[in-house]
Amino acid sequence: MIILAVATGSVYGQEVTERIWFCRTNGRIETDSSAMRTAEWRNRVVCDFLRYAVPSADTTAIDYCDTYSSLMMDDSICMSIDRITFPNSGDTQFKWFADIPEKGYADIDIPSEAPEKCIAFRKDSTLIIVWCNLFADSDKVYHTTLSSFVESYNR
Known part of the structure; x- marks a missing residue:
């Protein structure tokens, strides 16, 4: 497995406060040891x-890889992004995520301890899960900032 540890920087005007890459294979999380705590926490979020x-x-039997990023937006809204790929992607994943559009996004109602909301969308066979402030405008998150950030991954 290739491991990418924590990194910070700036993307399209947003401050990237943390970035980590990890995979869960056969129920085990593989990542850089310095990032294990974040990987375990993001694994719980993805599993939820x-x-x-x-x-x-x-x-628990689904293998995936996750590129997690934490962002601080220009308007002081924090968000976390999980970009999830499945090594054994196929028709099964597409059936699972049929309610998540490839164009646009879905507001997902997942109970959370924090006052956050979740939006999700797909880009080809990649699932993007975004957690942001409960009061943030989902359209703004998706259209003006997130879509640009996600495009940067595809370069």
């Missing part, structure tokens, strides 16, 4: 989402 989106599947 998968349990919500795919209630009939055994989410």
